[in-house]
Amino acid sequence: MKHITFHLDFVSPYAWLAFERMPEVLEGLSYTVDYRPVLLGALLQRDGNPGPAGIAAKRAWTYRHVQWLGESLGVGLEMPAEHPFNPLPLLRLALQCSDDGGINRFVAGTVLRHVWQGGQLALDGQRLAQLQQQLDAQLRTDDQAAQRAKDWLRANTDAAAAAGVFGVPAWEVDGKIFWGLDGLPMLRAYLAQDPWFDAAHWDALPQTPSGLKA
Secondary structure: OEEEEEEEOOOOHHHHHHHHHHHHHOOOOOEEEEEEEOOHHHHHHHOOOOOHHHOHHHHHHHHHHHHHHHHHHOOOOOOOOOOOOOOHHHHHHHHOOOOOOOEOHHHHHHHHHHHHOOOOOOOOHHHHHHHHHHOOOOOOOOOOHHHHHHHHHHHHHHHHHHHOOOOOOEEEEOOEEEEOHHHHHHHHHHHOOOHHHHOOHHHHHHHOOOOOOO
């Protein structure tokens, strides 16, 4: 049985789509999943990447694309009333439901649905209070819970970057990173022991010389 680390940030519409699609795409395979919240903005900043929201035309395309994908895949997706937004409150709240920096599927799904269903403000105070109530049974309430959540988010993000994660959603298995919603079929192929992964492609392809001068 393979173990998958699913790196996600609730601000990403593709993370929501991938979260919903993953069980169907990987149906019939034997695996476990550890959901790890990370701060996408910090990953992008490390690489000097403005992200889709930092390029006006790409932002417009992304919002159209994810809305279309949601409908075509049968996954409900409504853009929140404001996007992008600062996901820190959601990431830290989710990690207050953790003992080790990982969260379970219920917590991940609850927070993702809070953002991507209903078309409302993700950080509205009343809605955040309702979200906290939904997670109440899983929230750690000791005095150090909030600080641990901050520490785990930083550690998760650093670990993801060290593993080669540059965006979300991303899946890490056996030291390999599979990125993006359209990376799910490739992840399935690896878990199903596709012989392509036995060849030299994985390590050799990134060594292709660049024709661009630094």
